[in-house]
Amino acid sequence: NPNRLPLPPGPKPLPLIGNLLDMPTSFLWLTFDKWTKQYGDIVSVNVFGKTFIILGSSRTTNDLLEKRSAIYSDRVRFPMLVELMGLDWNFAAMRYGDNWRRHRRTFHQQFNQGAIRKYQPIQTRESRLLLQRLLGAPQDFYSIIRLTFTATILDVMYGIRVKDQDDDYVKTAEDFMDSLIETGVPGAFLVDILPILKYVPAWFPGAGFQKKAEHWREVGKRFLNTGFNEVKDAMLKGKYVAPSVVSTQLENLPEGPEARDIEEVIKNTSALGYAAGADTTVSAMEQFFLAMILYPSVQKKAQEELDRVVGRLRLPDFEDRENLPYINALVKETMRWQPITPLAVVHSPIADDVYNGYFIPKGSFVFGNSWSILQDPVAYPDPQEFKPERFMKDGQLNPDVQDPDTAAFGFGRRICPGRYFSDSTLYIFICSVLSAFNITAPLDEKGEPIRLEMKMTSGLVSHPEVFRCSIIPRSAEAELLIKESAMEDQ
Ligand code: HEM
DSSP states (O other): TOOOOOOOOOOBBBBTTTTTTGGGGSSHHHHHHHHHHOOOSSEEEEEEEEEEEEOOHHHHHHIIIIIITTEEEEEEEEIIIIIIOOOOOOOTOOOSSSHHHHHHHHHHHSSSTTTGGHHHHHHEEEHHHHHHHHHHOOOOOOHHHHHHHHHHHHHHHHHHOOOOOOOOOHHHHHHHHHHHHHHTTTSSSSHHGGGGGGOOOSSTTTHHHHHHHHHHHHHHHHHHHHHHHHHHHHHHHTTTOOOOOHHHHHHHHHTTTTHHHHHHHHHHHHHHHHHHHHHHHHHHHHHHHHHHHOOOOHHHHHHHHHHHHSSSOOOOOOOOGGGGGHHHHHHHHHHHHHHHHHTTTBBBBBSSSEEEEEETTOOEEEEEEEHHHHHHTTTTTSTOOOOOOEEEEETEEEETSSOOOHHHHGGGGGTTHHHHHHHHHHHHHHHOOOHHEEOOBBBBBSBBBBOOOOOOOOSSSSOOOOOOOOEEEESHHHHHHHHHHHHHHH
């Protein structure tokens, strides 16, 4: 800091521990939002000598994470996840550089806006299976949503068709997801704050995290290798393999010494698709169900649009999308209403920087507060309300309203590369469910509807707190359509 510029403003730090006592252990984004209102849309705090920079508006995330993305696209160290659990294959956590770039490029080739069209048949089939499963066991809608996304992504990535919850692939994927959920909570493991602890041996009192890391390392390895090895072995033996992201890329593998490295990248990127996409898309679907209970008029309006455009004699598909502006607005509102990844994933600058007269040290933890941006009452009046209408004008989508995708999926060069796939998955799942079912509040013992509230959990990925709901076919015709779609699938 040669010019002795100040750090961005923020709460006053104490010697040595800095602002440790100001930092809450949960819902970090709400405290960050409070500081943004108090100190401005760039705030700094200090924890044990580490500088945290909080960007609380689309102006600051745009200026730094987008326009200066050549500086702001690095990650900080993740000692538990990467160094102890061995998830160095996970490019979401990789440091900015050539290896990350190779992974990102490979992933992007398979999930850009054009490429994802080829997955529509799988997404459509899974959306029909979603309806069939909901018809059979509506009370299990939580596990059904999760199974449906798992089945979709495993088919896209490996051409694997899973049928139910007891499938080995589903179990491995879920064990792996559990490990990510537990480690993803900021501050859940002290070793992330004091990396030196990673050298403490597993037998040492209090070093339970080492045993967990060892177990999860095995789970991670199994998850990384199982699907990929199955496809590769079948191809080597000349057996039929269903077309998938992995098989297509292996077929086009160049000959020569670089083939091994490329294979590694294909394996890593295909495993990450599930890991990064599962919990996030599941949270979006849970929010959708809750929103439909809390806002019955939105549900009615969406169903009226579906009836008008698609009719009641068939289920909606991707061809209908451009004629369903209200459904598209509803998908956008689902991404905005209760931010799923409220602090995205932390970025870090690779060099010292100066912004509006403030000094930003190299290696700081930079948080784009998606929550502040998506709950901004100027961009989105009454932000706590679920109102797809906010994205509409004269019966069409209004391009002047800030698209929530600019904050809901993170920022700059690290912005979620699965966002187009996520958007199309949400579209087909949501409109299929709405065309077939009515979603209402569960009933109590007296048959009265139970009043539900919107409350979110804390964590890297935020979910609505557990709730029940009633999912009933809209009509005898709708039920028949679901059953017919089951027969088509066989
Ligand atoms: C509602 C659904 C989703 C949400 C809210 C979401 C959100 C995010 C966020 C906030 C990031 C970090 C961005 C940043 O660092 O600024 C991210 C990264 C990532 N996401 Fe997603 N995501 C979703 C679905 C998906 C899906 C379905 C996939 C895969 C098909 C996916 C793949 C990835 C990958 C690979 C990264 C790492 C990017 C990198 O570090 O370069 N995501 N996502």
